[in-house]
Amino acid sequence: MENRKIGAALLGLGTVGLGTYKVLKAQKDEMPYKTGAELELRKILVRNKAKAAAKIDEPELITDCFDEIIQDEKIEIVIELIGGIEPARTYIEAALRAGKHVVTANKDLIASDHGRLMDLAREKQCDLMFEAAVAGAIPVIAPLKHSLAANHLSEVMGIVNGTTNFILTKMSQEGMEFAEALALATELGYAEADPTADVEGLDAARKVAIMASIAFNSRVSFEDVASEGITKITANDIRYAKEMGCCIKLISMAHSDGTAIEAYVAPMLIPQDHPLASVNDSYNAVFVRGDAVDDAMFLGRGAGELPTASAVAGDVFDVARNIVHGCNGRISCTCFKHLPMMAMEDVHSKYFLRVEVEDRIGVLAEMANVFAELKVSVEQIIQKQKKGDSTEIVVITDKVREGDFKEAVKRISEKNATREIRSTIRVYTV
Amino acid sequence: MENRKIGAALLGLGTVGLGTYKVLKAQKDEMPYKTGAELELRKILVRNKAKAAAKIDEPELITDCFDEIIQDEKIEIVIELIGGIEPARTYIEAALRAGKHVVTANKDLIASDHGRLMDLAREKQCDLMFEAAVAGAIPVIAPLKHSLAANHLSEVMGIVNGTTNFILTKMSQEGMEFAEALALATELGYAEADPTADVEGLDAARKVAIMASIAFNSRVSFEDVASEGITKITANDIRYAKEMGCCIKLISMAHSDGTAIEAYVAPMLIPQDHPLASVNDSYNAVFVRGDAVDDAMFLGRGAGELPTASAVAGDVFDVARNIVHGCNGRISCTCFKHLPMMAMEDVHSKYFLRVEVEDRIGVLAEMANVFAELKVSVEQIIQKQKKGDSTEIVVITDKVREGDFKEAVKRISEKNATREIRSTIRVYTV
Numbered sequence: 001m002e003n004r005k006i007g008a009a010l011l012g013l014g015t016v017g018l019g020t021y022k023v024l025k026a027q028k029d030e031m032p033y034k035t036g037a038e039l040e041l042r043k044i045l046v047r048n049k050a051k052a053a054a055k056i057d058e059p060e061l062i063t064d065c066f067d068e069i070i071q072d073e074k075i076e077i078v079i080e081l082i083g084g085i086e087p088a089r090t091y092i093e094a095a096l097r098a099g100k101h102v103v104t105a106n107k108d109l110i111a112s113d114h115g116r117l118m119d120l121a122r123e124k125q126c127d128l129m130f131e132a133a134v135a136g137a138i139p140v141i142a143p144l145k146h147s148l149a150a151n152h153l154s155e156v157m158g159i160v161n162g163t164t165n166f167i168l169t170k171m172s173q174e175g176m177e178f179a180e181a182l183a184l185a186t187e188l189g190y191a192e193a194d195p196t197a198d199v200e201g202l203d204a205a206r207k208v209a210i211m212a213s214i215a216f217n218s219r220v221s222f223e224d225v226a227s228e229g230i231t232k233i234t235a236n237d238i239r240y241a242k243e244m245g246c247c248i249k250l251i252s253m254a255h256s257d258g259t260a261i262e263a264y265v266a267p268m269l270i271p272q273d274h275p276l277a278s279v280n281d282s283y284n285a286v287f288v289r290g291d292a293v294d295d296a297m298f299l300g301r302g303a304g305e306l307p308t309a310s311a312v313a314g315d316v317f318d319v320a321r322n323i324v325h326g327c328n329g330r331i332s333c334t335c336f337k338h339l340p341m342m343a344m345e346d347v348h349s350k351y352f353l354r355v356e357v358e359d360r361i362g363v364l365a366e367m368a369n370v371f372a373e374l375k376v377s378v379e380q381i382i383q384k385q386k387k388g389d390s391t392e393i394v395v396i397t398d399k400v401r402e403g404d405f406k407e408a409v410k411r412i413s414e415k416n417a418t419r420e421i422r423s424t425i426r427v428y429t430v
Numbered sequence: 431m432e433n434r435k436i437g438a439a440l441l442g443l444g445t446v447g448l449g450t451y452k453v454l455k456a457q458k459d460e461m462p463y464k465t466g467a468e469l470e471l472r473k474i475l476v477r478n479k480a481k482a483a484a485k486i487d488e489p490e491l492i493t494d495c496f497d498e499i500i501q502d503e504k505i506e507i508v509i510e511l512i513g514g515i516e517p518a519r520t521y522i523e524a525a526l527r528a529g530k531h532v533v534t535a536n537k538d539l540i541a542s543d544h545g546r547l548m549d550l551a552r553e554k555q556c557d558l559m560f561e562a563a564v565a566g567a568i569p570v571i572a573p574l575k576h577s578l579a580a581n582h583l584s585e586v587m588g589i590v591n592g593t594t595n596f597i598l599t600k601m602s603q604e605g606m607e608f609a610e611a612l613a614l615a616t617e618l619g620y621a622e623a624d625p626t627a628d629v630e631g632l633d634a635a636r637k638v639a640i641m642a643s644i645a646f647n648s649r650v651s652f653e654d655v656a657s658e659g660i661t662k663i664t665a666n667d668i669r670y671a672k673e674m675g676c677c678i679k680l681i682s683m684a685h686s687d688g689t690a691i692e693a694y695v696a697p698m699l700i701p702q703d704h705p706l707a708s709v710n711d712s713y714n715a716v717f718v719r720g721d722a723v724d725d726a727m728f729l730g731r732g733a734g735e736l737p738t739a740s741a742v743a744g745d746v747f748d749v750a751r752n753i754v755h756g757c758n759g760r761i762s763c764t765c766f767k768h769l770p771m772m773a774m775e776d777v778h779s780k781y782f783l784r785v786e787v788e789d790r791i792g793v794l795a796e797m798a799n800v801f802a803e804l805k806v807s808v809e810q811i812i813q814k815q816k817k818g819d820s821t822e823i824v825v826i827t828d829k830v831r832e833g834d835f836k837e838a839v840k841r842i843s844e845k846n847a848t849r850e851i852r853s854t855i856r857v858y859t860v
Contacts (some may be wrong), residue, residue, distance in 0.1 A: 023722045027580050033647070033766035034579050035442060039645050042709045084542035131577060137567070137723045139577030146576075147569030149563060150457050150743030217463070278708050292740035293567045295731030299705060300723065310722035313580030336463035 003032040005326050007074035008316065009043040011050045011066075011091055012082035014312075016105055016132070019309030020081060020316075021056060027313065036324040037316050039077075043069050045091075066091055067263055068096050077319050079312060080104040089357035096120045096128065101328060103315040105132035105167070105308055111222040113289045114213055118333035125329040126332060127322055129315035135284045138300040139314070144214045144288070144424035145331055151290030156215040157253040162282035162302040163198035164230050164250040166190045168238075168267075169280045172247055177235050190282055195318040195408065201227035204252045210284065212254035212263045216341040226344045227265040237423050240354065240394065241269050244351030247277050262342040269352055269427040280283050345403030350379075350427040352396055353409065358417040359391040370411045371411060374404045390419060399429055431692045433462045434754050437504035438746065439473040441496075441511040441521055442679060443482045446473075446562070449739030450511060450746075451486060456745065462802035465747050466754040469507075473499050481818040496521055500528050507696055507749050510534040519543060526550045526558065531746040531758060535562035535738055541636035544643055548763035553760040557644040557752055559745035564637045565590050565593075565714045567737030568730040569744070573743075574644045574718070575761055580718030586645040586686075587683045589639040592732040593628035594660050596620045598697075599710045602677055607665050620712055631657035631695035641716070642684035642693045648769040650684070652691055656774045657695040667853050670784065670824065671699050677707050681858065692772040699782055699857040775833030780859045783825055784852040785842060789821040793847045797823060800841045804834045820849055829859055 022048075024031075024039060032038050044061045046052035052060035064086075064293045075327040077097040080102060082088045086357045090107050094101050102121070103393060104110065110117070121128035130187055131141045135158070144156070159165050163185055170181040182199065187190035197203045205227040230250050241248050246269040254263040270277050275297045279285040284302025289295050301307035322328040364383055371378050377398040384392040405424075413421050426428055438454075440447055454461075454469060463470050474491045475483035483489035496517075499505055499805065508525040510532060512518045518536050525532050532551070540547070540563045551558035552564050552833035561571045565588070570841045574586070593615055612629065615621035617685040635657040644648040658682050671678050676699040693815050700707050704725045709715040714732025719725055752758040776851060787793045794813055795853045807828040814822040835854075843851050 019722075023580050026582070026721065029768075030647070031580075034764060068842070117480075138726055139573040142577045143569040146573045146748055147741065147744040149738055150453050150461075152460075217460070228637075275708065278705065282712040290740065291456065292449075292736040292743070294731045294734070294737050296568055296728070299724070300726030300730055304724070307724050310581055310720065311577065313722070315579040317579045318576055322758055325755075325757035325760045327752070327755035327760065330751055330757065332756045334464060336460075388810060401613045 005040055006037045006076050006320050006323055007040050007042045007072065008077040008079060009045065009069040010041060011045045011078065011080045011292060012046055013046050013055060015305045016312065017081040019305035020079060020312045021427070023306060023309040024316065030316065031320070032154070033392040034197055035320040039320065040292060042075055042362065043071060045069060045295065050241065055218045065096060071313040075100060075324060077101045077103060077316060079316060080106055080359055081312065082399040084108055085112070092117060093120060096124050096126050097375055099124055099126060101314040101319045102430045103129045103312055103319060105130065105312055106212065107203070107206045113209065114221065115219045115333070115335065122332045124387070125421060128317045129319060130210070132308050132311035132313050136302040137310045138284060138286060138298045138302070140286050141214055143298065144211070145334060147420045148288065148293055150413040151292045152258065153215045153290040154257065156211045156286065157251055157287040159249055159276060159279050159303060160252045160284050160286065160287035161198055161204040161250060161343065162284060163191045163310055165279065166229060167249055168233070168250065168280050169201070171233070171235055172238050175235055178231060184225050190352070199231055200229035201250060201365065204250060208252035208254050208263050208265060211252070213335055215254060215288070215296045215420055216256045216337065217263050217334050218261060218288045218337040218341060219335045220261060220341070225263045225265065228267065230267050232423065233267050234417045236423060237354070244269065244271055245272050246408050246427070247272060247430040248425065249276060256339065259345055260340050262347045264344060264347070264427050268424055270427070273288050274286060274428065285388040305372065315373050345401070347402045347405070348399045349402060350399050350429045351405055352425045353394070354422040355393050355412060356420040356422055357393055358419065359386055359389050360417065364393060365419065365424070366415060367412055370408050374408045376400045376404050376408045392422070395428065397404070434467040434788070436467045436468055436508040436750050436753055437472045437502065438788050439499040439505045439586065440471060441475045441508065441510045442642070443474055443485060444475050444511065445735045446738045447511040448485055449735035450509060450742045453681045453736060453739040453743045453796050454746065455687055459826065461747065461750070465750040467750040469746065471797065472502060472505055475499060482784060485571055486688040487547045490707060494740070500524055505530060506753060507533060507746060509746060511742065514538055519832065522547060523550065526554050528798050529556060529853065531557040531749045532760050533559045533742055533749060535742055536638045537558065537563040537640065541639040544640065544651065545649045545763070547574045552759060552762045554762040557749045557758045560640070561745050562738050562741035565716055566732040566734065567731070567740045568714055568716060568728045568732065569741070570716050571644055573728065574641070575764060578718065578720060578723055581722045582688065583645045583720040584687065585685050585717060585719040586641045587681055587718065588714065588716035589679055589706060590682045590714050590716065590732060591628055591680060593621045593625065594634070594715060595709065596627070596712050598660060598678055598680065600665070601663070601665055602668050605665055608661060608663060609653055622687045627662055630659035631680060634680060635764070638684050638693050638695060641682070642691055643765055645661050645684060645718070646686045646767065646774065647764050648690050648691060648767040649765045650691060650771070654771045655695065658697065660697050662699050662853065664853070667784070667855060675702050676700055677702060678855065681703060690770050690772040692777045694774065696856050699855055701858070704858065722752065726733055736798035766859070775831070775836070777832045779828045779832060780827055780857040781835055782853070782857050783824070783839065785821055785823050785848060786820050786847065786850040788847040789816055789819050790847065794823060795843055795846065796845060797825070800838050804838045806834050807840045808829045812845060822852070826857065
């Protein structure tokens with residue numbers, strides 16, 4: 001069989017763009033055997049042509065004119081690696097409208113426009129693939145859509161932001177405070193100059209939106225996901241967590257009982273014997289629970305030039321196979337349900353609470369009463385070390401409604417004896 | 431779009447067969463949305479009709495005549511869950527020859543006849559899928575063929591036998607000896623009445639043959655895989671491993687530098703901070719290394735009724751999608767290379783050796799000389815506790831050629847001062 005020749009264009013030649021260029025080049029000889037097709041990279045779209053030309057062997061591929069790509073009929077696959085909402089969205093839509101298949105690593109766009117773009121792809125019978133948008137190199141989207149498709153999944157959660165995982169690992173292993181660990185992450189290139197999207201959990205929220213949509217067959221977008229970052233976590237919190245046999249991780253959580261979806265990002269205490277507890281540094285991991293598969297976990301590099309390119313090129317290979325076999329759009333949008341999002345106040349979690357109070361008789365009882373009034377069931381309430389006339393009280397609740405717990409914390413904060421609510425952190429439970 | 435109706439037959443109604451029946455039933459309403467097709471289970475082949483009829487709601491599906499299945503043109507997918515070589519092979523070949531797609535969980539057959547069956551499937555443009563043949567519920571084959579396809583993989587290794595992992599976990603956590611832990615595994619149903627295939631590493635060897643074939647794009651069969659079991663591992667070995675910051679796991683190892691393949695099963699010392707070290711009890715995990723993906727690991731249930739059925743049904747869904755889109759055979763055999771197997775004596779490993787010797791001056795030097803003669807580089811050689819006129823010497827080598835190491839052990843065993851070679855165990859190194 002003569003190999004089918006498939007033209008492709010790369011949009012963007014940043015870290016992931018250059019990585020994808022390298023990986024596709026490294027696979028040049030084997031791709032025909034693996035897919036039945038040969039890939040011909042015909043154009044690379046960049047903003048700064050001179051800068052880009054210096055990076056690669058084939059500077060003649062470089063262009064700053066998107067129209068050249070749209071008008072080239074031999075280009076069947078557009079690989080979007082610019083990132084961000086615009087102009088990526090305009091380019092992807094134009095490519096799909098022109099009947100070109102799209103592979104992207106763009107989590108911002110997929111998390112907010114997943115539905116609209118998938119609908120457009122379906123209408124045009126085009127593939128739109130985005131494995132690299134969640135958890136970098138780790139196969140997550142494909143296993144959820146294929147190998148695990150015959151499950152009713154109840155939970156997809158994990159560590160999908162390498163920057164915050166690096167920071168929390170340093171805080172845990174070396175007793176650093178948040179600011180110090182963030183400074184180190186910035187120095188080592190794990191954190192961006194403006195780390196907001198990472199440390200406030202926004203990046204993780206985008207990924208949980210995408211994972212939840214696929215896992216529960218119902219569209220969840222970035223706006224549906226509540227997010228809480230790690231900026232308030234202290235070295236002290238981590239020490240307390242260790243005492244309780246736990247570590248603290250920024251968890252992307254999506255849970256569904258089949259009637260509604262809860263999706264949020266929050267720091268959580270994770271028991272040391274849970275597989276996620278040993279996922280350290282910039283590694284990512286996604287944990288899945290389903291009615292047939294039971295528990296499974298996927299672990300690997302969540303970012304980086306070649307790891308992310310591995311996922312992008314894997315998708316390109318799959319699109320190429322579909323082209324060869326004439327079955328593009330073989331697996332398109334799988335969001336056939338319309339499940340409501342659960343309001344965060346109705347989400348049930350177990351909580352860890354640390355409060356500094358005046359050290360006098362009756363304070364512990366006052367606090368216990370507040371919980372009782374709101375029917376917030378408490379597992380433990382412990383009075384810890386004294387400092388002057390202050391003392392610290394640590395409370396571990398059972399699995400309780402978030403709205404009730406927050407009201408309890410509010411009432412406690414209003415008590416005369418309360419000096420400071422030091423931390424409220426969720427505790428992961430099955 | 432009207433749903434395509436696809437007929438299927440189940441061969442076997444044992445643990446996995448019944449699990450698959452249940453999972454497909456549980457997915458009845460959702461499968462059309464997920465695949466565009468409705469599955470109609472038309473026949474279930476069993477040996478004992480009465481026994482089988484008692485297990486399910488639709489006893490009218492049960493037959494003991496395979497010909498009924500072959501002759502039913504509406505049956506497009508045959509799901510083989512009998513296991514073992516015959517009659518499974520005859521049935522699968524007959525199904526493929528009749529143009530029916532096959533999904534199987536049969537590791538024995540795939541490990542020995544992978545090539546021939548894949549060739550037949552390709553000739554008939556049929557799908558032949560076997561995700562459940564390796565590592566139960568864990569997606570391994572699909573990620574290797576799809577998401578990670580754009581990699582040159584150099585290593586696929588892991589824990590793919592739950593029985594031995596359960597035994598080693600008990601030996602490690604509770605200090606049991608092998609026989610005691612095996613008895614417990616038998617009692618709890620984790621080990622079969624005849625545990626040979628598990629404890630001698632044969633089951634794991636079958637799985638490593640399958641994984642290596644896919645990962646390195648070159649056929650590896652069961653006969654190519656050297657296997658060493660865990661029957662000689664003692665509680666003492668595990669204690670020594672712990673002292674060295676390691677645990678002992680039965681590792682299925684496949685490694686390739688692109689010019690040859692080494693594939694074997696052997697107990698190994700694994701550093702406690704390696705992700706595989708925390709894979710305990712009956713969990714399985716597969717660790718992959720590639721030039722782009724770097725390191726990734728997949729963890730989950732390696733066996734069990736519903737977990738294995740999750741993988742089988744995932745394959746059935748994929749075949750159904752291919753039928754709907756007219757692209758069966760879209761991904762068939764990917765073994766386009768013909769790499770030789772490396773002879774075990776040429777495989778390089780790091781080793782741990784324990785020898786009981788006569789306690790006299792010069793014995794340590796004698797042993798060191800043997801290693802020097804054979805150019806076996808030694809990292810550590812330690813004299814351990816004395817007992818009467820005996821003492822124990824522990825040697826850790828560098829990464830050395832197996833043939834040289836074995837010759838050194840042979841020569842040491844022939845020395846007058848040597849009383850017993852207590853253990854030789856590989857040590858995992860990158």
